[in-house]
Amino acid sequence: QSALTQPASVSxxxxxxxxxxxxxxxxxxxxxxxxxxxxxxxxxxxxxxxxQVTQRPSDVSNRFSGSKSGxxxxxxxxxxxxxxxxxxYCCSYAGSTSYIFGGGTKLTVx
Amino acid sequence: xxxxxxxxxxxxxxxxxxxxxxxxxxxxxxGYYWSWIRQSPGKGLEWIGEINQSGxxxxxxSLKSRVTLSPDTPKNQFSLRxxxxxxxxxxxxxxxxxxxxxxxxxxGQGTLVTVSS
Numbered sequence: 720q721s722a723l724t725q726p727a728s729v730s731x732x733x734x735x736x737x738x739x740x741x742x743x744x745x746x747x748x749x750x751x752x753x754x755x756x757x758x759x760x761x762x763x764x765x766x767x768x769x770x771q772v773t774q775r776p777s778d779v780s781n782r783f784s785g786s787k788s789g790x791x792x793x794x795x796x797x798x799x800x801x802x803x804x805x806x807x808y809c810c811s812y813a814g815s816t817s818y819i820f821g822g823g824t825k826l827t828v829x
Numbered sequence: 830x831x832x833x834x835x836x837x838x839x840x841x842x843x844x845x846x847x848x849x850x851x852x853x854x855x856x857x858x859x860g861y862y863w864s865w866i867r868q869s870p871g872k873g874l875e876w877i878g879e880i881n882q883s884g885x886x887x888x889x890x891s892l893k894s895r896v897t898l899s900p901d902t903p904k905n906q907f908s909l910r911x912x913x914x915x916x917x918x919x920x921x922x923x924x925x926x927x928x929x930x931x932x933x934x935x936x937g938q939g940t941l942v943t944v945s946s
Contacts, residue, residue, distance in 0.1 A: 810932070
């Protein structure tokens with residue numbers, strides 16, 4: 720199992736939108752609508768922000784949205800805010816009762 | 830609201846066994862898989878394995894030979910043991926609840942485990 724591929728870093732200005740990609744394969748992202756995304760602030764545990772590709776927990780802002788096309792999932796954050804600065808990780812079911820994470824993307828709000 | 834509290838030794842000697850425990854409160858222990866994930870310093874997340882209340886387990890193939898997971902259903906607790914540790918096992922270890930649709934919705938606070946003599 721290889722980690723899902725994410726860009727190491729992305730940046731944007733307050734109010735802008737950014738998109739983080741998560742590329743896997745036909746064995747994981749491409750075969751299952753079971754992609755989730757996690758936000759992690761420094762020194763904190765990850766927090767679930769998107770599950771099943773597009774679903775949001777009730778306590779997560781609707782500025783966060785997920786999508787998928789083929790073997791690539793994406794997380795879009797609209798109306799960037801300073802508190803969105805964090806690391807973001809994707810995760811996908813990979814079959815055979817296992818799952819894998821992406822390498823993580825550091826979001827900088829300029 | 831479910832909460833997960835974790836604890837265990839923060840310093841383990843090489844070749845010895847890492848041991849961590851998580852306790853679940855404010856929610857049901859049944860109906861979930863209870864997962865372990867680790868994060869090496871400055872690195873990404875790595876899934877270790879998971880167990881449910883009846884002891885059914887799934888493991889990351891790369892760690893399976895060294896990992897033992899166990900539930901303590903009466904206490905709403907579950908534990909991780911990782912044997913024959915090396916410096917490469919130095920990481921923050923998290924426990925979390927895994928829903929049936931393969932997402933982790935509640936996490937423990939994390940425990941930094943350092944492998945050093």
